[in-house]
Each structure stands twice: as structure tokens, then as C-alpha cells.
Amino acid sequence: MTTITLAARMGGAYRMKAGQTVRIENPYGTQAVDAWALADDGAETGDGTVQYSSMEHTRSVNSSIYVDKGLAVMGMDRRPLFTMVEDTTPGHHDTQLCPCNGPLYADLDQPAEHRSCAGNFHDALSQIGLAMxxxxxxxxxxxxxxxxxxGEVLRQLPEARPGDHVTLRADRDIVLVLSACPQDVTPINGPDCIPREIVLQFSEAA
Ligand SMILES: [Zn+2]
Incomplete structure (x- = not known):
């Protein structure tokens, strides 16, 4: 087991072998974590990129707008990249809203250097020599x-409790990218608007 703390406001990219799991713990219960996966088995979309997690295909295959325990996240080939195999929270993890991004923070009158989940995604990939x-x-x-x-989109406060966690299982070789959301203007990371760290526990690769 390898334990990694992902610092508040930061992102990370992690290579996982098929069958390997990661437990994502929310020590305070309030922190949102944006997640993506890229296929690390050579699979491509045909559009010039590697297969990547597609929320559109995920909602279509699962016939659900949420990801819950037992549901997988799909690539554009409708094949699972990873599956949520454990969830101690009330569930209903969001697939609808885009990752926070530079234009969003500009609209919120934040400085250009404000970190974002979109920026964290690209920074994390670049740290392991990848790009999208x-x-x-x-x-x-x-x-x-x-x-x-x-049809109103209703942003709600997080409902996880301190120590709640989800466990994701790689269904093929993937690069998992995570961002501890830096949102500190709106209360999506809790009513005190304070971004916090998360704790990752990776199982050994089989
Ligand atoms: Zn974010």
C-alpha cells in the first residue's frame, strides 16, 4: 500500500495497472476531487488522442447522471476505465459540471494565477511527460x-463526513488524474470555502 497526500489546491497524475485500486479519503468531508483517466494501454480515440474518460459516454452507458458504487467511468469506446468499488459517502458523485477553470475564476474576479482543476489536470500530466x-x-x-x-442545476453543499472515502479500481492500465479542487470563492468545497488536502492509498499493482 502506498499512501500519498494530495495537497490542497493541487493535482496529481498516477499510473495504475488493471486491477489496482486507489482509496480516496476525504479527511474533512468537504473537499471535492475532480477525476479523469487516460488509457495507458495504447488505446486511442481515432481523433488524435488517447482514450480518455468521457462523462457523456459514462452517462449514456450507465443511464445515470451520477457515478455511484458499482458504476464505471467509460472511455469514448464505451469500455470501462475505472469502477467505483467502494463508497462510504451518500453517493451521487457529479458528472455534469465542468472542472473549474481560468475563465470561471476571471468571472469571479480572481487573479489570473488562481489555481483551477483544469490547470491542475494539464500540470499533472506534464509532470509525467503527457499532454492533452x-x-x-x-x-x-x-x-x-x-x-x-x-432541469435546474442545483449546486449543493458536500455531504461526505470526515474520513469518508471512495475506492476506484482500474479496469485497464490507466493514468488517473486527480485535482483537489481549489475553489475558494463559492461553497462547493464546504461553507467555509477552504480547499483542503485529500489522502490517497494505492494498492500494490498485481
Ligand atoms: Zn475545481
Missing amino acids: PFTPASLNLFMRVAVGPE
Whole structure:
């Protein structure tokens, strides 16, 4: 077992072998974690990139707007990249909202250097020598976004408790990218708007 603390506001990219798991613990219960996966088995989309986690395909295959225990996140080939095999939270992890990004923080009157989940995605990939030409939609772990009766997108406070965690299992060789969301203007990371670290525990590769 390898334990890594992902610092508040930061991202990381982690190579995982098929069958390997990562336990993502939310020590304070309030922190949203944006997640992506890229295939690390040579699979490509046909559009010039490696297979990547597609929230559109995930919602289509699962017939759900949420990712919950037992559901997988798909590539554009509709094949699972990883599956959520454990979840101690109330569930309903968001797939709808884009990762926070530079233009969003500009609209919130934040300085250009404000960190974002989109920026963390590209920074984390570059640290292991990879790049993507765009920012895919993210799976937003621990983030609560409901849909109202008229289709309203309802941003809610996180409902995880301190120490709650999810466990993801790689279904093929992947690069998992995680971002401890730096949002500190709106309360998506809790009513005190303080981004916090998360703790990762990787099982040994089989
Ligand atoms: Zn974010």
C-alpha cells in the first residue's frame, strides 16, 4: 500500500495497472476531487488522442447522471476505465459540471494565477511527460449537484463526513488524474470555502 497526500489546491497524475485500486479519503468531508483517466494501454480515440474518460459516454452507458458504487467511468469506446468499488459517502458523485477553470475564476474576479482543476489536470500530466490538447469533462467526486424539476442545476453543499472515502479500481492500465479542487470563492468545497488536502492509498499493482 502506498499512501500519498494530495495537497490542497493541487493535482496529481498516477499510473495504475488493471486491477489496482486507489482509496480516496476525504479527511474533512468537504473537499471535492475532480477525476479523469487516460488509457495507458495504447488505446486511442481515432481523433488524435488517447482514450480518455468521457462523462457523456459514462452517462449514456450507465443511464445515470451520477457515478455511484458499482458504476464505471467509460472511455469514448464505451469500455470501462475505472469502477467505483467502494463508497462510504451518500453517493451521487457529479458528472455534469465542468472542472473549474481560468475563465470561471476571471468571472469571479480572481487573479489570473488562481489555481483551477483544469490547470491542475494539464500540470499533472506534464509532470509525467503527457499532454492533452483539451480539458475533458471531469468526474467530480464528493461534489453534490442535483437537478430540479425544471432541469435546474442545483449546486449543493458536500455531504461526505470526515474520513469518508471512495475506492476506484482500474479496469485497464490507466493514468488517473486527480485535482483537489481549489475553489475558494463559492461553497462547493464546504461553507467555509477552504480547499483542503485529500489522502490517497494505492494498492500494490498485481
Ligand atoms: Zn475545481
